Amino acid sequence: MTLKQTISRLQELAESHKQINHFFIGGFDEFLDNEDVIYPALFCELKPDSNISLADRVANFNFTLYFFDLMDTANRSLANVWEVTSDMSSVAQDYIALLKDQEYTDWEIGDEYDLSIREYQLQDLTCGVSVDVTIGVRFDADRCQVPTTFSFAQYDNPELTLKQVIARIEGLANSHKQINHFFLGNFDEFLDGPDVVYPACFAELEKSGVISLDDRSCTYSFRFYFFDLIDIANESLANEWEVKSDMVSVAMDFLAMLNYFGFQYSWEISDDYPLQIKDYQLQDLTAGVSIKVDISTKFDANRCQVPSTYTFAEQNNDGLTLKQVIKRIEDLVLSHKQINHFFIGNFDEFLDGADVTYPACFVELDQVGTISLTNRLATYSFTFHFFDLLDIAERSLENEWEVKSDMSSIAQDVLAMLNYPGFQHTWEIGTSYELSIDDYQLQDLTAGVSIKVNISTRFDANKCQVPLVPTEDGNFLLWADGQYFLINDNDKMIYA
Numbered sequence: 001m002t003l004k005q006t007i008s009r010l011q012e013l014a015e016s017h018k019q020i021n022h023f024f025i026g027g028f029d030e031f032l033d034n035e036d037v038i039y040p041a042l043f044c045e046l047k048p049d050s051n052i053s054l055a056d057r058v059a060n061f062n063f064t065l066y067f068f069d070l071m072d073t074a075n076r077s078l079a080n081v082w083e084v085t086s087d088m089s090s091v092a093q094d095y096i097a098l099l100k101d102q103e104y105t106d107w108e109i110g111d112e113y114d115l116s117i118r119e120y121q122l123q124d125l126t127c128g129v130s131v132d133v134t135i136g137v138r139f140d141a142d143r144c145q146v147p148t149t150f151s152f153a154q155y156d157n158p159e160l161t162l163k164q165v166i167a168r169i170e171g172l173a174n175s176h177k178q179i180n181h182f183f184l185g186n187f188d189e190f191l192d193g194p195d196v197v198y199p200a201c202f203a204e205l206e207k208s209g210v211i212s213l214d215d216r217s218c219t220y221s222f223r224f225y226f227f228d229l230i231d232i233a234n235e236s237l238a239n240e241w242e243v244k245s246d247m248v249s250v251a252m253d254f255l256a257m258l259n260y261f262g263f264q265y266s267w268e269i270s271d272d273y274p275l276q277i278k279d280y281q282l283q284d285l286t287a288g289v290s291i292k293v294d295i296s297t298k299f300d301a302n303r304c305q306v307p308s309t310y311t312f313a314e315q316n317n318d319g320l321t322l323k324q325v326i327k328r329i330e331d332l333v334l335s336h337k338q339i340n341h342f343f344i345g346n347f348d349e350f351l352d353g354a355d356v357t358y359p360a361c362f363v364e365l366d367q368v369g370t371i372s373l374t375n376r377l378a379t380y381s382f383t384f385h386f387f388d389l390l391d392i393a394e395r396s397l398e399n400e401w402e403v404k405s406d407m408s409s410i411a412q413d414v415l416a417m418l419n420y421p422g423f424q425h426t427w428e429i430g431t432s433y434e435l436s437i438d439d440y441q442l443q444d445l446t447a448g449v450s451i452k453v454n455i456s457t458r459f460d461a462n463k464c465q466v467p468l469v470p471t472e473d474g475n476f477l478l479w480a481d482g483q484y485f486l487i488n489d490n491d492k493m494i495y496a
Contacts, residue, residue: 001106001107001137001138002137002245002248002249003061003137003241003244003245003248003249003277004241004242004245004246005245006061006107006135006137007025007044007046007241007245009104009107010023010025010044010063011023011025013095013098013099014042014044014095016098017091017094017095017098019040019087019091019094020040020041020042020067020091020095021038021039021040021041022037022038022039022040022041022042023041023042023044024037024041024042024043024044025043025044025045025046025241026045026240027045028043028045031043037068039068039069039070039126040067040068040069040087040088040091040128041067041068041069042065042066042067042068042095043065043066043068044063044064044065044066045063045064045065045066046061046062046063046244046277047062047063047064048276048277048278049062049274049275049276050062050274050275050276050277051272051273051274051275052139052251052252052255052272052273052275052291053139053271053272053273054139054141054255054259054269054270054271054272054273055271055272056136057138057139057140057141058108058136058137058138058139059136059137059138059139059248059252059275060134060135060136061134061135061136061137061277062132062133062134063132063133063134063135064130064131064132064133065092065095065130065131065132065133066128066129066130067088067089067091067092067095067128067129067130067131068088068126068127068128069084069087069088069126069127069128070084070125070126071084071119071125071126071127081119081127084126084127084128085117085127085128085129088127088128088129089115089117089129092115092129092131095131096109096113096131096133099133099135106137106138107135107136107137108135108136108137109133109134109135109136110133110134110135110136113131113132113133114131114132115129115130115131116129116130116131117129118130139252139255140256141252141255141256141259142256143253143256143257143259143260145253145256146176146253146256146257147176147177147178147253148172148175148176148177148253148257149175149177150171150172150175150257152260152262153262154262155262155263155265155266158265158266158298158300159266159297159298159300160266160267160297160298161297161405161406161408161409162220162297162401162404162405162408162409163401163402163405163406164405165220165267165295165297166184166205166401166405168263169184169203169222169258170182170184172254172257172258173201173203173254175257176201176250176253176254176257178199178246178250178253179199179200179201179226179250180197180198180199180200181196181197181198181199181200181201182200182201182202182203183196183200183201183202183203184202184203184204184205184401185202185204185400186204187202187204190202196284198227198228198229198284198286199226199227199228199246199247199250199288200226200227200228201224201225201226201227201250201254202224202225202227203222203223203224203225204222204223204224204225205220205221205222205404205437206220206221206222206223206437207436207437207438208221208434208435208436208437209221209435209436209437210432210433210434210435211299211411211412211415211432211433211435211451212299212431212432212433213299213301213415213419213429213430213431213432213433214431214432215296216298216299216300216301217268217296217297217298217299218296218297218298218299218408218412218435219294219295219296219435220294220295220296220297220437221292221293221294221295222292222293222294222295223290223291223292223293224251224254224290224291224293225280225288225289225290226247226250226251226254226288226289226290227247227280227286227287227288228243228246228247228286228287228288229243229284229285229286230243230279230285230286230287240279240287243286243287243288244277244287244288244289247287247288247289248275248277248289251275251289251291254291255269255273255291255293258293258295266297266298267295267296267297268295268296269293269294269295269296270293270294270295270296273291273292273293274291274292275289275290275291276289276290276291277289299412299415300416301412301415301416301419302416303416303417303419303420305416306336306413306416306417307336307337307338307413308332308335308336308337308413308417309335309337310331310332310335310417312420312422313422314422314425315422315423315425315426319457319458319460320426320427320457320458321457322380322457325380325427325455325457326344326363326365328423329344329363329382329418330342330344332414332417332418333361333363333414335417336410336413336414336417338359338406338410339359339360339361339386339410340357340358340359340360341356341357341358341359341360341361342360342361342362342363343356343360343361343362343363344362344363344364344365345362345364346364347362347364350362356444358387358388358389358444358446359386359387359388359406359407359410359448360386360387360388361384361385361386361387361410361414362384362385362387363382363383363384363385364382364383364385365380365381365382366380366381366382366383368381369381371459372459373459373461375456376458376459376460376461377428377456377457377458377459378456378457378458378459379454379455379456380454380455380456380457381452381453381454382452382453382454382455383450383451383452383453384411384414384450384451384452384453385440385448385449385450386407386410386411386414386448386449386450387407387440387446387447387448388403388406388407388446388447388448389403389444389445389446390403390439390445390446390447392445400439400447403446403447403448404437404447404448404449407447407448407449408435408437408449411435411449411450411451414451415429415433415451415453418453418455426457426458427455427456427457428455428456429453429454429455429456430453430454430455433451433452433453434451434452435449435450435451436449436450436451437449438450
């Protein structure tokens with residue numbers, strides 16, 4: 001069942017009710033600008049936020065239904081306000097009963113409905129009720145029903161780069177017979193891009209992702225927009241709901257292709273997809289939908305596959321100083337054959353530094369860490385930035401996604417090296433890493449990624465190893481003596 005068929009049924013049921021004289025679907029502004037209304041009326045608003053669930057095999061549309069009737073304004077008495085409110089509440093309950101008719105097996109209606117009772121200043125002074133209703137239609141995710149020319153086959157490559165993920169997405173979008181244009185970037189680039197042949201798919205890679213050692217995965221978040229032109233002849237917007245319905249169907253087709261079982265060895269797709277349905281003022285007046293999809297690729301953390309010259313050996317030193325931690329990080333990073341420059345400090349120092357030979361790694365030590373007496377650990381937070389130059393010839397930025405993909409792969413290589421099992425006696429590395437993908441205006445226009453990594457070293461709290469100086473009375477500072485100092489479980493560390 002399509003969105004258009006859903007709306008058509010809502011209208012048919014409304015018009016069949018003998019106490020509803022007018023039906024309208026749209027936004028409040030459109031309703032206010034509408035032709036004269038014959039009350040009682042039902043105004044239907046499709047909320048922009050909906051949801052598609054692969055787990056439940058359903059697409060949920062969220063509607064608010066308003067039931068209005070005129071208030072008696074003679075002598076400002078408003079004498080019928082409660083009578084009108086009562087009638088509209090009864091009509092609303094009638095309408096929900098119609099929606100829940102057991103003959104309608106092609107949709108699901110929620111069981112709980114938020115009810116609001118209030119006055120509405122429309123073209124006329126009215127009162128009534130509104131009801132929030134969620135309507136779910138079946139989402140089979142059946143790629144065999146998708147109008148596509150894509151050649152589906154078994155894909156056994158277990159490790160996809162970001163560039164390969166993007167190439168597959170583009171191939172799927174361009175193969176759909178109802179998508180005439182594909183673009184990946186941000187809205188400004190899309191608006192400044194070449195003329196668009198609609199219907200179009202615009203993909204946006206969100207800046208935030210995550211790399212997980214526990215799940216052995218690297219997760220990227222994409223938002224896909226599906227647009228088509230609205231008919232603005234005579235300001236009618238006559239095809240608005242047809243366009244939105246078609247774009248919902250195309251989005252569901254696209255999700256079915258992304259979830260092709262032959263891709264399961266090379267990526268994992270999230271099960272739930274926030275869905276937005278709205279108008280978009282681009283170069284043209286369009287309408288459509290957007291869906292948010294998380295795509296996870298395999299992260300093996302296998303240092304043996306890293307192009308590195310580092311000599312990995314068992315490290316048995318139980319207590320690393322911060323200086324030793326930084327030295328090891330520097331050695332690991334510079335051993336990577338695709339990193340030509342290393343710097344640790346802050347952005348101002350990096351920008352004022354010597355000329356950089358790209359690709360480069362800039363490491364920033366966060367100013368706040370923790371010492372834990374319970375865990376016997378001192379934890380430092382580092383942010384690793386991996387940059388490379390963008391090709392700015394004729395403002396093409398043609399290598400933008402290749403650079404971001406390469407830097408994402410290098411970041412995963414560095415994480416694999418940091419997690420070398422031979423280091424486990426000297427430090428502990430967090431298992432989840434915030435990933436940020438962005439452009440950077442440094443000395444040069446660059447792009448890349450950053451990851452946040454927590455590194456913990458051993459804190460024995462052993463006063464016998466502390467080089468203490470005797471006090472004036474000849475007594476040493478005692479660990480348990482609160483008169484002198486006390487290290488709590490979660491003290492802050494400040495680096496000058």
